[in-house]
Amino acid sequence: MPFAGKETGIARNMKMIEWLKVDLLSSVTALFRGMARASEELILEALTGIMITCYVLARRLGLSFSRLDLHLMARLQAGVEGGPAGEEWYQDFAALQEYLLSRQSSPKR
Numbered sequence: 001m002p003f004a005g006k007e008t009g010i011a012r013n014m015k016m017i018e019w020l021k022v023d024l025l026s027s028v029t030a031l032f033r034g035m036a037r038a039s040e041e042l043i044l045e046a047l048t049g050i051m052i053t054c055y056v057l058a059r060r061l062g063l064s065f066s067r068l069d070l071h072l073m074a075r076l077q078a079g080v081e082g083g084p085a086g087e088e089w090y091q092d093f094a095a096l097q098e099y100l101l102s103r104q105s106s107p108k109r
Helices: 002-034 040-060 067-081 087-105
Strands: none
Touching: 002 040, 040 067, 067 087
């Protein structure tokens, strides 16, 4: 069967996507638990887990990291320009956008 290898790869990718979805939900649960316990360390662990899982999930869904970054920057720009989040989130969006732009322009180590 010439397609057996391809089918196995597709099944493996689907299994990984399912695992990533569960991991994302687990990380959100861990975030809520960390917030309830007021534990900065648990909150940081959960948030970094969410971020990593989102990037890997995007890749598994056929989206490049750079495309995800570009979309993120576009969403932030829309928020800064008064998108649906409105004025109450403006400063958060602007601060994150500024931070991400400064990381892009700083020299790599």
